[in-house]
Amino acid sequence: MSATAVCIGTRREVPDGAVACPDCGGAVGFAFDLDDVHFDDGDTSMWRYRRLLPLPDGADPVSLGEGRTPLTRASRRDAFGGADVRWKNETLNPSGSHKDRALSVAVSVATGRGASTVFVASAGSTGLAAAAYAARAGLRCVVVVGADAPEGRLLPLRIAGAHVVRVGSSVDDALDRLGELARTHGLVDLSTRRSGNPWQAEGPKTIAYEIVESLETAPDVVVIPIGGGGTIAGIARGFEELREMGRIERVPRLVGTQPAGYETLVTAITDGLTTEDELRAAAFTDRPPTVQVKTAHTFAPDGAEALAAIRATDGTVLAVTDAEALAGCLDLAQQDGIWAEPSSGVVVPAIARLVADGTIAPNDLVVGLVCGNGFRELPALESGVADELPPIETLPADPTDRLLALAAS
């Protein structure tokens, strides 16, 4: 393949298929030959960029048509202080979120390496994506969920044929357990953090490639909801590769968001934390209730990598309240026709805050990543916004007059 697997710490090559460095136990990444890169114009999925994705030689992508999502312009420029805001609408990926990019890579690699059973710890977007791609590839998919995962969110996983197992602990503990078994027993873990699966970490790069292809330049600021940290870190590497290839001049300022009450990386920036050990030591155990269920981690497993990318681009991390996130969902739907889940509605208040504090200037080109489809979280939206919606009007037996009055008003 065009990528070489390396230990991220030592930059030494590691054996094909390793999820950790056999020498130091460190995380694995990939080095790509960035000379003379051409993309496949005939491919209408994100596999157009396969030259920069770590697919084993001879393996075929397991694709459901992920990527190549719309980048639409926000309708109200004045709401953002004159900035030119675009929404990268990742809700239109096959299972409804940006995670399809990571999982398409991970399942392609697992299939190419002969796996028959794959595992993932997630009752959220990653679980759905894993179930969909495993189904398409004919793999058995075991989805590990936490004690508190609502039954309603497990139904789509079971419809797709996943074997759902519930552990007594939190999903964060399950993540750790799967990652450990991946390193010690060769279990195939599709969960989206580098320490259990380095291949998936390359998927989010394609978001950066697509943004630059659409805009024909790099934006000034990109706002990205953070869960585990891998998405923002991957997008940063995508921009960095484009810069190294001479296709853009600089990497945009990257701004992450976290749910209020889960602002581990906000605190990390304030306190100057940088390493995974420092972040793990700062993790907390109580889980305040939040509607931002897709991004509420008490410890961001790829947080150190995310923080490095954010600091390198002079970015920051903002904590967003549930009320702000839900208002953002209403704004995205009512102004721009996008049904986002609460965890993604955060991009609206985050951009507004960056405008207010001067981080975003008038005429700046700004991209907000709308990660997940709101139809997958309608109960959360309903409980959060039902009181603010106009009532349903009941018309008389002959509605003609009322309809004409509405047409004229």
Place this chain on the structure above:
Amino acid sequence: MSATAVCIGTRREVPDGAVACPDCGGAVGFAFDLDDVHFDDGDTSMWRYRRLLPLPDGADPVSLGEGRTPLTRASRRDAFGGADVRWKNETLNPSGSHKDRALSVAVSVATGRGASTVFVASAGSTGLAAAAYAARAGLRCVVVVGADAPEGRLLPLRIAGAHVVRVGSSVDDALDRLGELARTHGLVDLSTRRSGNPWQAEGPKTIAYEIVESLETAPDVVVIPIGGGGTIAGIARGFEELREMGRIERVPRLVGTQPAGYETLVTAITDGLTTEDELRAAAFTDRPPTVQVKTAHTFAPDGAEALAAIRATDGTVLAVTDAEALAGCLDLAQQDGIWAEPSSGVVVPAIARLVADGTIAPNDLVVGLVCGNGFRELPALESGVADELPPIETLPADPTDRLLALAAS
């Protein structure tokens, strides 16, 4: 614009903006100059085909990135007698269905003609699409729903800012009323049938264009769920235009499906009905319960046009039971990673039946149109399939042994 509005009956030109022929009251369509057609390779939405869409001069498309949906290969060729089956995955349109194509055209035209309030009769895919595009365009959207529309399906409409009004009658009656007011009072009706809005009828053509571009040929058979009939009729015209332009040799055989209990067009074919009046006379009033809520019309307003297209291509219409539709949803999810709503799960049993009766031969190239996203109809899916799903397994406090056993089995 590149299109001329004409009376479908007389082929005489009608005034710009007319929804019916001022002379005979007949339906309006469009004649396109098919010489020297080029598409816009730089546009990543269906507006790539704007040369063959009826946009007023000077108007800009109202786009949310609709179209350019994946065409993925069904994983199990043996399940379809050796036919090469592809799924045109319309669930990945902005509001979750193929209706976004029709509504993007309709709202673009309404905006271009200066509308400020638009109407639609639908608690289904058309309503959602209308709400999304109206929101993006800054139009007030009045969504008329029937007495029996469940509140849960109205929530996303209200989130997108639509003004929802409930009439005492069925949605089919509301459709008739809106269409009448469109013709008599100039009310802007976005509902997807030609008699109230001829512009939207051109949107589905782009599905045919995309299929042929992806396959680089015409398929042998296309299977399409029928609601009002406009989608299959529009797709037929799309193929016919490509044939007239010399890009394909023949129009594929078009096969429609209807929910069992609502098989008005199946009966029409058996009984030799052809005209709208004949179909209206054969409409029934009782509405048997069905999970196929998106396609259960007692009268297909564009049925005559649909029937003509189906007969011209030597196609047919099949009635599909709820049990078959739900099994089709499970099959799409578990084999091919697509969450479809019950109204779209029908493509699987329909194709299987066409294989069994010899209509589809081994090695035929077949496309099934998966219209609507299952996440928008999770309650219907849940009630229909919950009993058939494997139970959720609960793991012991230390799940290691069980996880390793699953990995090894």
